[in-house]
Each structure stands twice: as structure tokens, then as C-alpha cells.
Amino acid sequence: MTDTAIQVSDSRRLDAIDRKILTVLQEDASLSVAEIGDRVGLSSTPCWKRIQRLEADGVILRRVALVDQNKIGLGISVFVSVESGDHSEAWLRKFADAVSAMPEVMEFYRMAGDVDYMLRVVVADMASYDIFYKKLISAVPLKNVTSRFAMEKIKSVTALPVPAA
Numbered sequence: 001m002t003d004t005a006i007q008v009s010d011s012r013r014l015d016a017i018d019r020k021i022l023t024v025l026q027e028d029a030s031l032s033v034a035e036i037g038d039r040v041g042l043s044s045t046p047c048w049k050r051i052q053r054l055e056a057d058g059v060i061l062r063r064v065a066l067v068d069q070n071k072i073g074l075g076i077s078v079f080v081s082v083e084s085g086d087h088s089e090a091w092l093r094k095f096a097d098a099v100s101a102m103p104e105v106m107e108f109y110r111m112a113g114d115v116d117y118m119l120r121v122v123v124a125d126m127a128s129y130d131i132f133y134k135k136l137i138s139a140v141p142l143k144n145v146t147s148r149f150a151m152e153k154i155k156s157v158t159a160l161p162v163p164a165a
Contacts, residue, residue, distance in 0.1 A: 014059070015165075016165065017040055017041070017042065017050065018050060018054060018059075019162045019163075019164070019165075020039070020040040020041075021036060021040050021047065021050055021051060021054065022054070022059070022060070022160075022162045023159070023162050024036050024039050024040060025051070025060065025063070026158065026159035026160065026162075027159060029063040029064075033047050033048045033051065034047075036051070066158060069122050073124050074122045074123060074124055075124065075125070076122065076123050076124065076125060076126070076128075076129060076149065076150075077120065077121070077122055077149070077150040077153065078120075078121040078122075078123065078129055078147050078148065078149055078150070079118065079119070079120055079121075079147075079148045079150065080118070080119040080120075080121055080136070080145060080146070080147050080148075081111075081115035081117070081118050081119075081144075081145070081146045081148075082115065082116055082117040082118075082119065082136075082142055082144070082145050083115055083116050083142070083143040083144040083145075084116045084117070084141075084142060084143055085141065085142075085143040086140075086141060087116075091140060091141075092110075094139070094140050095117075095139065095140045096108075098136075098139035098140060099117075099119065099136070099139070102132065102135065102136070104121045104122060104123055104128075104132045105119050105120070105121055106120045106121065106122055107119065107120040108120075115146075129147070133145070133147070
């Protein structure tokens with residue numbers, strides 16, 4: 001790999017312009033192609049082709065609107081750690097399917113270390129969390145579930161730090 005490009009796949013690399021496009025889009029995906037091009041030093045057509053290639057290569061997964069959870073009544077964030085007594089493929093598949101179907105779960109990770117799974121859950125209130133918790137523990141047998149309630153959000157970003165070459 002050279003100093004000026006980041007490897008995306010066997011045949012594609014991210015150059016400095018691609019990285020600028022990603023940075024701009026992560027800041028504001030509602031910009032027109034012309035505005036993005038102006039910010040990265042390209043005309044509209046080559047900028048559009050690069051964006052299409054980044055999408056086709058799976059670098060850009062999708063473009064979405066970010067919503068303030070508090071303004072839509074989802075004021076509680078809970079970090080839930082789960083320990084399992086069963087580590088079989090069948091158990092994991094059933095657990096992953098059940099958790100993935102729960103709209104309250106914003107993020108779901110299989111972990112290394114002292115817990116097996118970590119979930120970030122958003123709910124309106126404690127009663128809503130209790131309903132979620134009962135649904136979670138009834139999905140599959142679990143060894144331990146620990147809930148940690150966020151008191152204050154200090155930092156939350158969606159933009160990844162696009163690495164320099």
C-alpha cells in the first residue's frame with residue numbers, strides 16, 4: 001500500500017479525494033453533488049462517479065437522517081451486557097435473530113472479555129425498559145444480564161475518523 005491510498009478491496013483504493021468525499025458526506029449527506037465537488041476540488045460528474053463507486057464498493061453503506069432521541073420521547077439509553085451459558089451456533093443464531101428484531105436495540109456486539117454480548121438500547125422510560133428486559137430474557141436462556149443506565153451523553157458522533165493515508 002502506498003502513502004497516498006487506503007486499501008478498500010483487492011482492486012480499489014481510497015485516495016485523498018475519496019477520503020475528502022467521505023468526510024464531507026459524513027458531515028452532511030444532504031449536500032448536492034455540485035456542493036460536495038466544490039468542497040473536494042472536483043466538478044460534478046467525476047464527484048458523482050466517485051460517490052457511486054464508493055457506494056458500489058460498500059464503503060458508503062447508506063445515507064440517513066440523524067434524529068434526536070430525546071425529542072421523539074426516547075430519553076433513556078441503556079448499555080446491557082449479556083453473559084450466556086450456551087455458546088453453540090444454534091443458540092447464537094436464535095439469540096441474534098431475537099435481539100436483531102427488537103427495535104429498541106440500536107447496537108449489538110459479540111464481545112471478547114468478561115461479557116459475551118453488549119447492547120445499546122434506547123427506550124422512553126423505566127416501564128418501557130422493563131418490558132424490553134422481559135422480552136430479552138424470555139428470548140433464550142441467559143446466564144446474566146447487567147443493565148447500565150446512561151445519566152448524561154457527553155459525546156456521540158456518527159462520523160468515522162477517515163484515516164489519512
